[in-house]
Amino acid sequence: MQTDSLLEFLLVEYRWVVVVTCLLPLSLLWKVWSTVRNYVVFRLNRKSVVDLSSWM
Numbered sequence: 001m002q003t004d005s006l007l008e009f010l011l012v013e014y015r016w017v018v019v020v021t022c023l024l025p026l027s028l029l030w031k032v033w034s035t036v037r038n039y040v041v042f043r044l045n046r047k048s049v050v051d052l053s054s055w056m
Contacts, residue, residue, distance in 0.1 A: 011018060
């Protein structure tokens with residue numbers, strides 16, 4: 001397989017470098033963001049349910 005450029009060659013032959021240096025850290029950040037967001041939504045939702053039950 002002939003590649004046209006050095007960048008293309010590196011992306012094809014050494015894609016693990018791209019994954020390790022870019023995608024894994026992004027995946028970690030997404031997981032942290034998702035966990036924090038879910039925690040906040042859960043807490044806000046729980047608080048509103050408690051407020052509504054005390055109102056009735």
